[in-house]
Amino acid sequence: MSAIIELRSITKSFGPVDVLKGVDFTAHEGRVTALVGDNGAGKSTLIKGLAGVQPYDGGEVLFEGNPVTLHHPRDAARLGIEVVYQDLALCDNLDIVQNMFLGREELAGGTFDEGRMEAEAARALQTLSVKTVKSLRQKVASLSGGQRQTVAIARSVVKKAKVVILDEPTAALGVAQTAQVLDLVRRLADSGVAVIIISHNLQDVFAVADDISVLYLGTMTARLEASQTSRDDVVGYITGTKRMTGVDA
Amino acid sequence: MSTEIENEGPATVVEDEAPSLLGKGGHGGVGDAVRSYFQRVRGGDMGPLPAVGGLVVLVVIFAIANPLFLTERNIANLFTQAAPLVTLGMALVFVLLLGEIDLSAGVTFGVAMGVFVKLTQPGGMAWPLALLLALGIGVAVGGFIGFFVARIGVPSFVVSLGLFLGLQGVMLVIIGAGGTYRLSPSQIRAIQNQNLPPWAGWTMLGVVLGVLFAVALLDRRRRAASGAPNPPASIMYAKLGVIAVLGAFVVFYLNQDRGTAARSLQGVPIVVPLVLLILMVGTYVLDRTRFGRYIYAIGGNTEAARRAGVNVTLVKWSAFVVCSVLAVVAGIFTVSKVGSADAAMGREIVLSGVAAAVVGGVSLFGGRGRLVHAVIGATVIAVITNGMGLLKFSAGANLAVTGGVLVLAATVDALARKRSGATGV
Numbered sequence: 001m002s003a004i005i006e007l008r009s010i011t012k013s014f015g016p017v018d019v020l021k022g023v024d025f026t027a028h029e030g031r032v033t034a035l036v037g038d039n040g041a042g043k044s045t046l047i048k049g050l051a052g053v054q055p056y057d058g059g060e061v062l063f064e065g066n067p068v069t070l071h072h073p074r075d076a077a078r079l080g081i082e083v084v085y086q087d088l089a090l091c092d093n094l095d096i097v098q099n100m101f102l103g104r105e106e107l108a109g110g111t112f113d114e115g116r117m118e119a120e121a122a123r124a125l126q127t128l129s130v131k132t133v134k135s136l137r138q139k140v141a142s143l144s145g146g147q148r149q150t151v152a153i154a155r156s157v158v159k160k161a162k163v164v165i166l167d168e169p170t171a172a173l174g175v176a177q178t179a180q181v182l183d184l185v186r187r188l189a190d191s192g193v194a195v196i197i198i199s200h201n202l203q204d205v206f207a208v209a210d211d212i213s214v215l216y217l218g219t220m221t222a223r224l225e226a227s228q229t230s231r232d233d234v235v236g237y238i239t240g241t242k243r244m245t246g247v248d249a
Numbered sequence: 250m251s252t253e254i255e256n257e258g259p260a261t262v263v264e265d266e267a268p269s270l271l272g273k274g275g276h277g278g279v280g281d282a283v284r285s286y287f288q289r290v291r292g293g294d295m296g297p298l299p300a301v302g303g304l305v306v307l308v309v310i311f312a313i314a315n316p317l318f319l320t321e322r323n324i325a326n327l328f329t330q331a332a333p334l335v336t337l338g339m340a341l342v343f344v345l346l347l348g349e350i351d352l353s354a355g356v357t358f359g360v361a362m363g364v365f366v367k368l369t370q371p372g373g374m375a376w377p378l379a380l381l382l383a384l385g386i387g388v389a390v391g392g393f394i395g396f397f398v399a400r401i402g403v404p405s406f407v408v409s410l411g412l413f414l415g416l417q418g419v420m421l422v423i424i425g426a427g428g429t430y431r432l433s434p435s436q437i438r439a440i441q442n443q444n445l446p447p448w449a450g451w452t453m454l455g456v457v458l459g460v461l462f463a464v465a466l467l468d469r470r471r472r473a474a475s476g477a478p479n480p481p482a483s484i485m486y487a488k489l490g491v492i493a494v495l496g497a498f499v500v501f502y503l504n505q506d507r508g509t510a511a512r513s514l515q516g517v518p519i520v521v522p523l524v525l526l527i528l529m530v531g532t533y534v535l536d537r538t539r540f541g542r543y544i545y546a547i548g549g550n551t552e553a554a555r556r557a558g559v560n561v562t563l564v565k566w567s568a569f570v571v572c573s574v575l576a577v578v579a580g581i582f583t584v585s586k587v588g589s590a591d592a593a594m595g596r597e598i599v600l601s602g603v604a605a606a607v608v609g610g611v612s613l614f615g616g617r618g619r620l621v622h623a624v625i626g627a628t629v630i631a632v633i634t635n636g637m638g639l640l641k642f643s644a645g646a647n648l649a650v651t652g653g654v655l656v657l658a659a660t661v662d663a664l665a666r667k668r669s670g671a672t673g674v
Contacts, residue, residue: 077558089556091549093616094542102546103557108471111537115472122477 002065004029004194005050005081005163010059012045019045021218022059027163027194027211032185034205034226035198037215038238043198046215047165050196051083052076080162084152086171092141096133097121099140100155124157125150128187132180146177153184157191164188165196170204182208202231216240282484297610299661300625303654304632311636318639321507325518328503329441331631332520333583337598338605338623339531340575343568345606346535346548348615349398349405352599353390353412357573358580359595360416361386363423365581366430366590369437376434384577390416391573395566405569417596424592431589440523441585444516447504453522454496460529462489520582524624527575531620544568548615604651605630608658629654 003026012020019042027033037043048054050061052070061068063079070076076083090099097114100121106113121136130150133143140148149169156164166185170178185208189195199205205212206226214222214237222237236242290298311318337354344351351357361383368379390412397408424430432438445453469479500517508514535541543564546554555561583598584590602623603613609626611618630651637647 073556073558085556087552089550089553091546091553091616093545093549098542098546099553102542102554103559105539105542107539111533112542113471113475114468115477116475118472118477119475 003027003062004064006062006065007046007050008060008062010046010049010061011057012042012049012054013057019218020049020056023215023218023220024223025213025220026223027196029162029194030189030192031210032189032195032197032208033211033213034209035196035213035215036200036202036205036234036238040217041215041238042218043215044167047083047167047196047198050076050081050163050165052081077159080160081165082156082159082161082163083165084149084156084167084169086167086169088148088152090140090148090152093139095137095139096143096151097136099151100124100158102155104159120158121154124154127157127191128154128184130154130184144177145173146180149173149177149181150184153181153188156193157188161193163194163196165198167198168200169197170199170201178204202234205234206231214238279481279483282480295610295662295665296619297622297625299658300609300622300629303608303658304625304629307629307632307636311632311639315636315639318636321502321505322514323635323639324499325444325503325507327631327635328521329518329586330635331628332441332518332524333579333586334598334601334605334631335524335624335627336527336579336582337576337602338609338627339527339620340572340579341599341602341606342611342618342620342623343531343535343544343572343575344405345603345611345613346544346615346618347565347568348548348613349565349569350409350603350613351394351405351569351572351576352409353394353416354409354572354576354579354602355595355597355599356413356416356420357387357390357595358576358583359590359593360390360419360423361577362580362584362590362594363420363430363592366432366584367423369432369434370430371433373433376436380437380581383581384574387574387577388570391570392566394573395569398569399562399565413599417592420592420594424590426592429589429591432584432587437581437585438588439585440519441582443519444503444514445519445522447516450500450504450517453517453525454493454500457496457525457529458489458493461492465489520585523582527578528620528624531575535620540564540567545616548617601630601651602627604655608655610658610662626658 005025005027007023007025009022009024010020011018011022023042023046025035025046035043035046045054049056049070052073052075055069055071061070068075068079070079070081091102094102097118101117106116106120108116118136125133125136128150132147132150140151143151153164153166153169169181169185173181182204185195185197189210197205197209209226212222212224212226212229212234213220214224214234216237217240221240221243222234224234233242308318317323337358340354341351364386365379365383368374368382369376373379374382394405394408394412397403398405465485469482469485472479503517503521504515506513506515535544543554543559543561546557546559547561547564551561579598579602580595583594605627606618606623607613607626608629609618609622609624611622611626633651633654634647637650
């Protein structure tokens, strides 16, 4: 199966510190790839490069098989790479529709086509089978953490993203809301999107991921299929007590 | 076009699309709409409600205390007295929504009007040219503040405080300490001192209602076309009806002869349609264009706006320019009313402008408020000034009451929010 996004020998240094030392990584359409690793392993740096926020120093990025450059958030957005940040980039004083379309409002004759935006937002939430939101015209301030995460994820659907990167989507949520969000992540992948999820919570990772990539001190130490591995193995890779033989890195 | 308007029940178009989402607050009967409104109010989203309530109370008190208050002449006077503050309040809304402030808005118009009045002394420059120059001063000052706030990152309070002090110095240079220049161009004097002929007053009301009606219809048609539900048409008619009745009452009142036996005086003051134009265009910009939406977004969460691709620097910068230019317009209304410019012009009014916006329900923290809120708040302050003046209270008592009303309005708002947590800002 060909990857929608493929990173080859990615390097990134901050001064004398090599954060990424030749990392390979792939994500596939319709699959959830979990990116795990301890603090300082380089997860955030890898993601920031994909988002175009912090360009890589070296290595190759292939998008749908073609080499691309990611030097600016615009480059990522143009390819359809969306990042849902941990500190949810939503405006409390705007409603759900306004947030979902922020920065890409639909215009008709120079003014907002609110009807169209509302209908499209409803469709996006429907493809994710979201039923927890009462009204699309609710201000985001009145939503719970899980609902906010839902809106943030649905934003990427409205943008017709091909790759959605979720940074710790369940970190601040309770048990029920975590289950809801993980459900949402699954449905997002089922709709054909390549989902990359960063998480420290291995329970969540095993609940939702198809593939697991483990970063350890700037190198990709393991790329596993979730169904073929165990929690203990992954913990071993994360802490560096276990090394994979035959990883193509 | 008429089909959706007759459709007062639930919007069936969407019923099968997304019954669970495109629901509450969006469609359904009048009862639903009214209930959802009261829910919002109970939830602490009072908007200008306290100000409107306060306005009614004040009008009743002053009307009882002094029979002169509700005379045609005083009502007309109230409109022209309020116009500068209303306009300045609207100007400030653009920066208050960002969570910023412009303390120099008053002296900005002072300088612009000082230049304008001096240049248009008899034998001087043609007034339209001088007017453009005055508005250009607004652009320059707004651009200056915007540069330091948006590009460099200096707090707007500090930049505009610096300008507040500096521009007073410029005023002294232009006008000279204690000097006063008479406003010469009769066209500018006319704004606050001449009235529309009665038929033009009615035409103005008709145009306003026509525009509001056409926009509402267009919205409904678009929503129906994309399958989004419409609120009941009766709500739209009710809103338009209230505006029509209030407007007709005002126009009728102002069209009565309020002159003396020797000289007839009737009609809507010219400043009124100008203020309405600013209100309508400004509301259009804030509600229906990207620029306006991004102002709210930046006021709500600057980082979110930036990540969504909003050019935060440019939007902030532009908002300061809009504020200063509208402030200059407020200055035009002021010189037109006063008839002259002096070196202290605009020094005091700016804080009243901020007070007007806050009394009307605009948040100083950004992201919440509308132009019409500033209009209502400014009207409250103007009514206090006017009513207490009629009752022969001193200027001191007047200021004290205005200050009390400001604190009261902010308190009511804060309590409503605190009680409710958050129904939605």
